[in-house]
Amino acid sequence: MMLLARIAAWSMYAFGAILFLTQFAAHEIGFLIGRRRTDRRDEPGEREGVGLLVGGVLALLAFVLALTLSFADDRFGERRTGTLVEANAIGTAWLRAKAIGQPRGDEIAQLLERYTKLRIAFVTAGHDNTAIDEISDQTNALQTAIWTDMSAIVREQPNPITSSLMASLNDVFDMTTAERFAFEFRLPSQLFWLLIGMALLGMGMLGYQQALRGPRLRIVAALLSFVWTVVIVDIIDLASARLGDFRTPTAAYEWTLQGFQVGAPAPKTR
16 A cells, blocks of 8 residues: 555556556456356356346445545545634734733744744645654744743733633644644545455456446446546545645635734634
8 A cells, every 4th residue: 555655645647547457457357257257158147146246346336435435525624624723723822922012922923923834834745754744843843932932921920811822822732733633644544445446346347247248348447447546536635635636725824824914813714
């Protein structure tokens, strides 16, 4: 699976081409096996029995496709919602830091601006573990610097305003951890291989059924392989945070940065 992941990271089109060719090859192998079976003997009722089996496999494939598509869509939604929640938390913390009315509060506000830019870099980072680790290290360093200033403010001014700022910063850090977890969570390998295996099995059994019933329909098989490939590639793209074209938007962070420039964060949305 790691090899396929590297291919997908390099190009989802290359991964799709490999998947398409593999499905078509499974169909051809199934057809050859069915043709040999037909040349030897054709037992009564065998064609009907094969038809029932093919129908069952295709129904199971449809169920697996629906299951994995729902899973992938949920993961994409979690990442997208996480950016909005985190951006709103940063905006709230920035406002409260400005309300402190002392140099340490202004320093926290400036650090939060840098923090927001780092979050954008994290979300838009590609499939490069070195770059992601570097961004995470910078994020941890900023969290330490922010919390150091926050601790000093709490010791100097123990009041409800500083307490609310401390709670807001804690929410920001919690949301960062949650978003990082959402980006690390991928389509489980069991579901991935189940999806690929069912697609190959379905194409192979379709080829076998065609050999029992009549001539080879390569154009139809190629079209069906193409459709299944598109669906599977989209599912993997949705489930993966850093592969393909379905990337998590950074609009919430950018709106928050714009709010910093005019003196107030962008209004919260739902």
